[in-house]
Amino acid sequence: MNKPIGIFDSGLGGLTVLKVLAKKFPEESFCYLGDIARLPYGNKSPETIRRYGLQILKFLKEQNVKAMIIACNSASTVFLGENEFEGIPLLNVIEPGSAAAIAASVDHKIGVLGTSATVRSHAYRDTLLKMAPEAQVIEQACPLLVPLVEEGMVNDPITELVARRYLQQMIEQQVSTIILGCTHYPVIRNDLKKVLGDKVSLVESGDVLAQKLATLFDQGVLARQSGNRQIRVCITDLTDHFERLAHQLMHPEPIGQLERVVL
Numbered sequence: 001m002n003k004p005i006g007i008f009d010s011g012l013g014g015l016t017v018l019k020v021l022a023k024k025f026p027e028e029s030f031c032y033l034g035d036i037a038r039l040p041y042g043n044k045s046p047e048t049i050r051r052y053g054l055q056i057l058k059f060l061k062e063q064n065v066k067a068m069i070i071a072c073n074s075a076s077t078v079f080l081g082e083n084e085f086e087g088i089p090l091l092n093v094i095e096p097g098s099a100a101a102i103a104a105s106v107d108h109k110i111g112v113l114g115t116s117a118t119v120r121s122h123a124y125r126d127t128l129l130k131m132a133p134e135a136q137v138i139e140q141a142c143p144l145l146v147p148l149v150e151e152g153m154v155n156d157p158i159t160e161l162v163a164r165r166y167l168q169q170m171i172e173q174q175v176s177t178i179i180l181g182c183t184h185y186p187v188i189r190n191d192l193k194k195v196l197g198d199k200v201s202l203v204e205s206g207d208v209l210a211q212k213l214a215t216l217f218d219q220g221v222l223a224r225q226s227g228n229r230q231i232r233v234c235i236t237d238l239t240d241h242f243e244r245l246a247h248q249l250m251h252p253e254p255i256g257q258l259e260r261v262v263l
């Protein structure tokens, strides 16, 4: 029987991950859960984020998923080192993102951009240092970037100005690679590139998860699906704004009507 891959995020930012995976694996079905009703997670405590996360993993299990991906960086920090949930493979974005950043940078001068919760947890820094003890890691919380993306301020001088402030220290320290440690940041990759120039590589969760999933398929850990694919986007609150934003973020990948669910 065909089973979907479950993906969860605090809101719609994780659609940046779903979009990459849907394109890379055109046969696979996906079930996405965006916890819009309780967004943002980035300013909440680890205990609260974990409580929300466990409810969502239970929801995804009920949808009969074959694997679960925590696309939300803030949520990934509280499930670090956990590779399964009740027998179902569980992936987070921190470990594959860190490995990709180390592979991408020769000098291992790595910057991490994230929400306050992600930066406060030091999950990326600790994982990077475990993988490459000589790495130099600079972390920066960027709380203003999520609302700017939610308001659609993409390729916008205000976003560029805010990004410039947040990136200043990393530019001074000449980092060579930056992990976009938040689901929303790939949407403003051009604004970030304008500030950083072309020499700094950006690591995005969608790409690293696509590689990780490809390995799991090749190793036979996950069975490939063939046949009619289905992409479900479920959210815990629904407004016209979110409906529009979801279609914009997934464009040109078609998604059906968003489903409102109660956890």
Ligand code: DGL
Binding pocket: 009, 010, 011, 013, 014, 039, 040, 041, 042, 043, 071, 072, 073, 074, 075, 115, 118, 146, 181, 182, 183, 184
């Ligand atoms: N999805 C969150 C993350 O990747 C960003 C939005 C939020 O703060 O909930 O950390």
